[in-house]
Amino acid sequence: MRNLISAFPILLVQLFFLGNCIFVLEDKGCLSNSSCSEKTGNGLILALLALSDQTISDSSNTQFNARPPRVSYANQTYVLPFLAEVSIPAITEGTPFTNCTIFPSPYPSIKLNPENCDLSGYAYFWHPVIEHTVVASNQFGTATTTIQFGTFFLSQSPTISYTSNSIILTRNAAITPIHPSVLSGQSPITCSTNTSLPAGLTISASTCVISGTPTTAQASTTYVITAANAFGSATFSMNIQVLATGVAPSISYAGSPFVYTQGNAIASLSPTLTGNSPTSCNANPNLPTGLSINNTTCVISGTPTSTQSSTLHTITASNAFGSNTTQISIQVSAATIAPTISYTGSTFTFTAGTAITTISANLTGSSLTSCSASPPLPAGLSLNNGNCAISGTPTNTQSATNYTIMASNGSGSANAVIDIRINPQTVAPTLSFSPSSFSFTRNVAITAITPTLTGSSPTSCSSSPGLPAGLSINPSTCAITGTPTANQTSMNYSITAANGAGSDTKVIQITVGSVPTLSYTGSPFSFTQNTAISSLVATVTETPFSACTSSPTLPAGLSINTSCTISGTPTSTSSSNTYTITATNSFGTGSTDIQMTVNASTAPPTLSYPGSPFTLPVNANPLPAWEVQLTGTPLISCLSTPSLPTGFSLNNTTCQIMGTSSTTFGPTNFTIRATNAHGFVERVISITVVP
Incomplete structure (x- = not known):
């Protein structure tokens, strides 16, 4: 057989059944289960497996888990001393799990192992006993x-509760x-009842667990169970x-349909x-993920972790005497x-008798279940x-008040604080301006134009057209302020003051220059005496x-016109001097400084007679002066070569020719x-005297 199996490189398995076990003969590995035994010989391995809940492995130690998960804990309730170390192992089948979760989440310092559902950590937070749902998953x-746990301080008096x-x-x-669903407090704790329990039943003096077999029927009787410590x-x-004979349980829940939040x-x-207490409770279909039903009390609890549309669940309560559903x-x-x-905004001012503009809230989160004001x-x-x-419409006045x-909603609440003031009912405003015509200078801040207002304060002030x-x-006082930045010819502006009761308009006139x-x-500038300037x-x-003016006055012979152009011929010398030239218009004045010097002449004279050659009749009388152009005065002399004809004369300081001729x-x-003192100049002219 060994040689036959070794001849095949691929795993060869022979199976045969004996009772509820499978015997497997193979050369490469084994299938094992704790309920079956392994035997080896001549290189062969014999394994016995239970037909149910089988775990299959090969020689590489790879596990193939064929069990659905099961999970529970030794106790349903754990009450942990504050700051104590926590170690609660789970009782499991079908591990390792693909996931293990708990709802609601435990304290941050207590962790759930996702592979085997063990709980470990430290009880760093005080908390009352809370029921948690543990869900284990595999493929x-x-x-x-469910498991309940909480913490207590070492000096805590006891607490006790049962599920029903x-x-x-x-x-x-x-x-x-x-078992008590809650039993906490400083140890040791002593448990007792106010009167003996029904015959056959006892209560543990240390754990408060009630157990036994009742031997006598009795009507419903109230027992007070006391847990005491120091x-x-x-x-x-x-x-x-205690019923004489068994009765199947009947069950009902008050309040269906139930609507919960994920x-x-x-x-x-x-x-x-x-009837008799149930020994099992189940739901069909399964309850929403995160909810569970207690197997003996049929109490449904937990935290739903996924949404579900409205679904009918049939709840069955059973005991040895039968079952009933709801x-x-x-x-x-x-x-x-x-x-x-x-x-938007925290201060609101309203007017009595005037409907307010609705104040809308800025909301986030889920829909509200209520909104209130205090x-x-x-x-x-x-x-x-x-x-x-x-x-709404406020009816009474009030000073500023915080609300x-x-x-x-179901997940919490949030607050916002606002301030509300309510003023008396308004009267339409009236306004007036005095004067009503204004002239402003560009780029110069104006003196505020403040109107006279009567009636209730305006809620708005406007100008048509818009101001320069x-x-x-100002939207509430109608005062006009600012610095005009552009010129503008005279223009009319309609100023309107308004509030909820009406408005008033006045016209003003504004010019900007x-x-x-x-x-x-x-x-x-440097000029020469007796020389015309450009x-x-x-x-x-x-x-x-x-107007255009100069301060001080310009040198003699020079003048300035209303365009501020300076011209003329300086007639006297002047040392360097600063002259402030000022221009004036209807909006003010502007000025600039210039410097001028008038020097004495240092050049020979210049001379010309634009009318030469001259022709005139004999005995023309009087002889008009012929035009002469002369610079460089004063002259020392002015002479003619040859001498001018009889009847003509030559002015010695101006070179002006005058006179008449009696001959042709x-x-x-x-x-x-x-x-002149700096030299001379000569000019030739021609004169003809005709009959």
Whole structure:
């Protein structure tokens, strides 16, 4: 056989059945189960496996788990001393799990092992006992159990509670031990009852567990169970009835349909049970993920972790005497988010008798279940319960008052504080301006134009058309302020003051202009006495000017016109001096400084007679003066070569020719010499005297 198996490189397996076990003969590995034995010989391995809950492995130690998961804990309730180390191993089958989760989450310092559902860590937080749902998963299914744990301070007096306060038992039928669902406090704890339990039943003096077999039937009787320690005591009242014969349980729940919210722990659903207590409770179809049903009390609890539309679940309560069912409807809605609330603006001013513009709230989170104000809003105003919007018409005046607006839903609440003032009923405003015509200078801040207002304060002030650039109107006082930035010819503006009761309009006139600007290119200027200057033309803005002046007065012979152009011939010398030239228009003045010097002449004279040659009749009388152009005065002398004809004369300081001729003569040239201290100049002219 060994040689036959070795001849095949691929695993060869021979199976044969014996009872409820499989015997496997193979050369490469084994299939094993703790309920079967392994045998080896001649290189062969013999393994015995149970037909149910089989675990298959080969020689590489790879496990193939064919079991659905099972999970439970040794106790249903754990009460942990504050700061104690926590180690709660799970009782499992079908491990390793693909996932293990717990709802609601335990303390941050207590961790759940996702592979085997063990709980470990430290009880760093105090918390009352809470029931948690543990869900274990592998590739073959899921399993659910519940566990309760909480913490207590070492000096804590005891607390005690049982899952049910009404128990129905059957005579001569052993009961499932009744454990406290909560038992906490400083050890040691002593448990007792106010009167003896039904015959056959006992209570553990240290654990408060009730157990035994009742031997005598009795009507429902109330027993007070007391847990005591050195720090105090606690009690729990329980009704126990013992039936002579067994009765199948009947079951009902009050309140169906039930609507829950994903992620929120539900209030436990405790049924009304009659007959003998159930030994099992189940739901079909399964309850929503995260919810579980207690196997003996049929109490439904937990935290739903996924949504579910409204679904009918059949709940079956069973015991040895039969079973009964009831139906409940469960819906799980998406998780709600706690709201946030704010308002745009926190101070609001209203007027008595005038409807307000609705104040809408800025909301986030899930839909609200309520909206409230503390203190209540002013008379006439209301708060929308679904969106916290404030609306209405206030009827009474009041000073500024703070109101806390609270928005709430199933996941929490949030507050916003607003301030509300209510003024008396308004009267239409009236306004007037005195004067009503204004002239402003560009780029110069104006003196505020403040109107006279009567009536209630305006809620708005406006101008039509808009005011000149740079000017603005106060929306509540109608005062006009600012600095105009552009010129504007005279224009009418309609100023309107308005409030909720009406409006009033007045017309004003505004003109905006600029002061002059001027400059001269070339300063400082140097001129020569008795020499005509080239006109100094100013570069100017904001004309026309009403005047142009110089301070001090310009040198003799020079003048300035209304365009600020300087011209003329200086007739006397002047040392260097600064002259402030000022231009004036209707909006103000502008000025600039220039420097001028007038020097004495240092050049020979210049001389010309633009009319030469001259022709005139004999005996012409009087002889008009012929034009002469002369510079470089004063002259020392002015002479003619040859001498001018009889009847003519030559002015010695101006070279002006005057006179008459009594005889005729043909064209004759005369050389005129003008002499000053720096030299002379000669010019030839021609004179003809005709009959």
